[in-house]
Amino acid sequence: MTDAILLRAVRHNSWANLELLAFCSKMSASQLDWTALGVYGTIHATLQHILGAEAGYLHSLTGGELPPGGRPPESLMPLEKLVDLARSNAERIEKVLANETDPERRITRPSGAIVPATIIATQFIHHGSDHRAHIGTILGSHGVEGPNLDAWAFGRAIGVSTAAVR
Amino acid sequence: MPAALEHVLRHNAWANRALLEHCAALVPGALDLEAAGTYGTLYGTLQHLVSGEQFYIRLLTGEVLGTPVRKTERRTLDDLIAIAALTGSRAIDIAADDDPDRVIGEGADCTTAGIVLAQLVHHGNEHRAHATTILGSNGRTTPKIGAWTYGIVNGLSRNDGD
Numbered sequence: 281m282t283d284a285i286l287l288r289a290v291r292h293n294s295w296a297n298l299e300l301l302a303f304c305s306k307m308s309a310s311q312l313d314w315t316a317l318g319v320y321g322t323i324h325a326t327l328q329h330i331l332g333a334e335a336g337y338l339h340s341l342t343g344g345e346l347p348p349g350g351r352p353p354e355s356l357m358p359l360e361k362l363v364d365l366a367r368s369n370a371e372r373i374e375k376v377l378a379n380e381t382d383p384e385r386r387i388t389r390p391s392g393a394i395v396p397a398t399i400i401a402t403q404f405i406h407h408g409s410d411h412r413a414h415i416g417t418i419l420g421s422h423g424v425e426g427p428n429l430d431a432w433a434f435g436r437a438i439g440v441s442t443a444a445v446r
Numbered sequence: 447m448p449a450a451l452e453h454v455l456r457h458n459a460w461a462n463r464a465l466l467e468h469c470a471a472l473v474p475g476a477l478d479l480e481a482a483g484t485y486g487t488l489y490g491t492l493q494h495l496v497s498g499e500q501f502y503i504r505l506l507t508g509e510v511l512g513t514p515v516r517k518t519e520r521r522t523l524d525d526l527i528a529i530a531a532l533t534g535s536r537a538i539d540i541a542a543d544d545d546p547d548r549v550i551g552e553g554a555d556c557t558t559a560g561i562v563l564a565q566l567v568h569h570g571n572e573h574r575a576h577a578t579t580i581l582g583s584n585g586r587t588t589p590k591i592g593a594w595t596y597g598i599v600n601g602l603s604r605n606d607g608d
Contacts, residue, residue, distance in 0.1 A: 284546040286451040288560040289567050296568075318481055318583030383449045393605035395597055401450035402457050403593035409571030410592070416572075417579050420483030430572075431565035432557065440547075441557035 283377070286401075288431075290377060293408040294370035295437060296429040297330060300412055301366055303427040305359050312359075316421040319414035324356055326418075330411045331362050334369040337404045340387050341376045341397055373404065453593075453602075455541055455563075458570045459534025460599070461591040462499075465574050466492060466530060468589040470523040477523075481583040484576035491580065493517070495573045496526045499533040502566045505550055506540050506559055537566055 304312065304323060312324040320326045332352040339345060347368045349361070357365070383398045412429055419426040435441025469477065469492060477489035485491045497515035504510050512529035515521060546560030578588040597603030 283451075285541050285544070285560050285563050286454065288546060288564040289451075289454060292564045292568060316481070316483055316579075316583070318579035318581070377450070391605065393594070393603060395594070395603040398450040398453045399593055399597040399603050402453040402596070405454055405567060406457060406461075406571050406593045409568050410575045413572040413575035414579065417481070417483035417576065421481075422483075429568075431561050431568050434564065435557050435561035441561050442554050443551060443557040443561075444555070 286377065287374070289405050290373055291370075291438075292431050292434045293405055294366070294373070295434050296412055297366045297370070297408060298363065299427050299429055299433075300415060301327065301359060301363050304415075305363070311422075314418050314422050316414075316418045319417055320411055323415050323418055324359075326411050326415050327359070327362055328352070328356055330408055331365045331369060333407055334373070334404060335365060336390070337400050337407075338369060338372045338376065340389055340395075340400055341380075342372070345372070347372070377401070451541055452538060453596075454567055455534070455538045456600075457593050457596045458537070458567055459530070460596050461574055462495065462530040462534060462570060463527060464589050464591050465577055466496075466523055466527045468587075469577070470527070472586070476584075476586065479580050479584045479586070481576075481580045484579055485573055488577055488580045489520070490517075491573050491577045492523070492526055493521065495570060495577075496530050496533070498569050498573070499537070499566060500529060502562050502569075503533050503536050503540070505557075505562050506544065507536070509536070511536060537563065 304327060313322045315322045320329055335347050335352055347365055349364065352365060380397060384396050386394050386396055387400065388394050416426045432441060432443050435443065469488060478487050480487045485494060493515060500511060500515055511532040515529060541563055544559045546558060548559040550557050550559060550562060574591060581588045594603065
């Protein structure tokens with residue numbers, strides 16, 4: 281039972297990334313450079329940070345596997361490449377969760393930090409909502425209403441809810 | 447990875463408490479700070495964070511934990527800390543036993559227990575991000591409330607994961 285609830289949260293994260301990317305793909309390059317005080321950076325940089333970090337978490341959880349396109353570059357990737365990375369991250373995190381046999385195993389991160397697999401999975405979920413909120417803030421501060429990325433909308437999208445925003 | 451779900455919910459409860467305690471130590475006027483594009487004032491965001499979780503627990507169990515938090519009433523941060531502790535702990539218990547496909551509500555207003563719990567996690571992360579954006583954009587220190595810090599504080603991790 282608890283596995284299925286975690287899967288809901290992970291799938292919501294994957295869905296929200298792709299929804300946000302679809303929304304941002306309709307924006308101009310100059311709009312993607314928008315930012316706001318107190319957030320991570322520009323919209324484009326934040327999108328890349330969300331997905332690049334997820335690829336990094338997966339690298340740690342899988343013992344060094346890279347996404348299909350290789351390690352994401354430091355320079356900004358086109359949004360269509362970020363969509364590919366988001367899809368790949370979504371598939372890979374589900375495989376990790378399905379196959380993890382020792383969730384408390386301790387993993388050494390590139391920084392040298394030693395972190396249990398469960399904490400990397402926790403950070404994976406936290407990190408996405410945290411930075412998508414930054415993009416929502418940037419959009420809002422520029423007078424643009426962003427997409428609805430909450431779990432109610434996710435529930436409707438996958439056909440398990442009819443509930444509206446609460 | 448069932449243990450991960452427990453940590454996701456424990457991180458949520460811990461991060462709520464860490465943020466609320468951080469804000470309780472600010473001068474009272476700081477609670478009225480705001481930033482464009484976020485939910486509202488810092489206080490309004492904290493109150494919404496806690497009232498939202500109170501509502502999700504009610505949806506899942508029918509229980510109202512603590513006095514209902516209403517948008518029209520200003521509560522002390524100590525009150526909000528106490529309610530968040532109750533809802534955070536209850537969410538962990540619910541997730542351990544509940545059926546994620548259990549239908550809640552009916553007709554045009556139904557969802558499932560799994561979606562409510564996913565929303566609880568998302569809602570907390572999203573509005574805590576709003577609160578830290580308000581703090582940062584107004585030149586205030588922001589608390590470290592990511593899962594890396596949660597791991598260190600709870601003796602699970604050594605050093606920051608980044």
